[in-house]
Amino acid sequence: MDAQNRVLSPDCNIELIGLGHRFGRRMIFESVSATVSSGEMLIISGANGSGKSTLMRVIASLLRPSTGEVRLSVNSKILGTAEHRTVIGYAAPDLALYSNLTGVENMEFFGGLRGLSLSTESLASSLSSVGLLGRGRDIVGTYSSGMRQRLKLAISTLGNPPIWLLDEPTANLDEAGIELVERLVQSRRSNAIVVVATNEPRELQWSSNLLGLGIQE
Numbered sequence: 001m002d003a004q005n006r007v008l009s010p011d012c013n014i015e016l017i018g019l020g021h022r023f024g025r026r027m028i029f030e031s032v033s034a035t036v037s038s039g040e041m042l043i044i045s046g047a048n049g050s051g052k053s054t055l056m057r058v059i060a061s062l063l064r065p066s067t068g069e070v071r072l073s074v075n076s077k078i079l080g081t082a083e084h085r086t087v088i089g090y091a092a093p094d095l096a097l098y099s100n101l102t103g104v105e106n107m108e109f110f111g112g113l114r115g116l117s118l119s120t121e122s123l124a125s126s127l128s129s130v131g132l133l134g135r136g137r138d139i140v141g142t143y144s145s146g147m148r149q150r151l152k153l154a155i156s157t158l159g160n161p162p163i164w165l166l167d168e169p170t171a172n173l174d175e176a177g178i179e180l181v182e183r184l185v186q187s188r189r190s191n192a193i194v195v196v197a198t199n200e201p202r203e204l205q206w207s208s209n210l211l212g213l214g215i216q217e
Contacts, residue, residue: 010074012038012087012162012193014059019068021054028054030067034211038162041189043204044197046213052197053092055213056167059195060090072163085114089161091152093168099141103132103151106140111158118158126154131180145172153184164188167197178202 013035020030028051036042044052057063059070061084072079074087097106104123111118127133130150140148149172156164166185170178185194185206196203204210 010038010162011076013071013073014163014193014195015069015071015073016059017069017071019055019058019065019070021051021058021063021066027066029213032068032211032213036193036195036209038193039189039191040209041185041194041196041207042209042211043207044195044211044213045199045204047199050213052199052213053094053167056090056092056165056195056197060088060165061085062090074162087161088163088165089156089158090165091156091167091169092165093171095152095155097140097148097151100139102137102139103127103143103154104136106151107136107155107158110155114159114161116159122158126158129157129184130154131177146174146177149173150177150180153181157184157188160188161192163193163195165195168200169196169198170200170203182206 016032016034019032021028032055034042044055046052054063058065061070061081072084072087079087098109107123107126108118123136124133127136130153132147132150132154135147140151143151153169169181173181188194196206198204
């Protein structure tokens with residue numbers, strides 16, 4: 001395993017404390033609490049409309065919860081919200097790539113938002129890990145939906161973040177792509193935190209640590 005794929009993580013902890021979120025008058029979910037630490041994996045499941053993607057965005061600090069708190073700590077130090085992006089890698093269907101930029105330019109842009117300085121070697125390693133080596137200089141507008149998903153995964157692993165959030169990680173992927181995601185998850189789950197939002201039966205088997213969301217009436 002090369003340096004890009006090897007996870008060298010600090011001791012991290014995620015606490016979800018009484019989380020709830022509403023859109024208008026409708027409560028999407030409420031009273032969600034869970035704790036997950038380095039070396040553990042959490043699967044978030046639930047029917048369509050139960051708020052899986054919304055909860056993932058809350059955990060990623062992209063959305064402020066209506067109630068409750070997400071508490072992230074590294075080596076027992078609680079991080080401020082502005083620091084969350086430095087330790088989180090996030091891949092989701094609603095992550096918008098820039099179609100007029102190349103794959104590498106997208107990686108450099110999103111990596112820069114996390115404060116990463118990326119070498120040519122690290123970019124190539126990330127592309128190779130998702131089967132896109134040789135396509136990084138292509139305009140993303142020419143990518144297939146499966147290639148775009150692979151690029152999102154590559155972006156989410158830049159810098160080997162100790163917290164990895166995956167919303168529907170195998171969406172738009174063929175069997176080879178699904179197996180690739182499984183290998184990536186297995187390579188990182190031993191000493192990072194991996195949180196996956198999914199309803200796919202195959203992905204639900206990745207961990208027995210399940211957090212189920214129900215649709216609110």
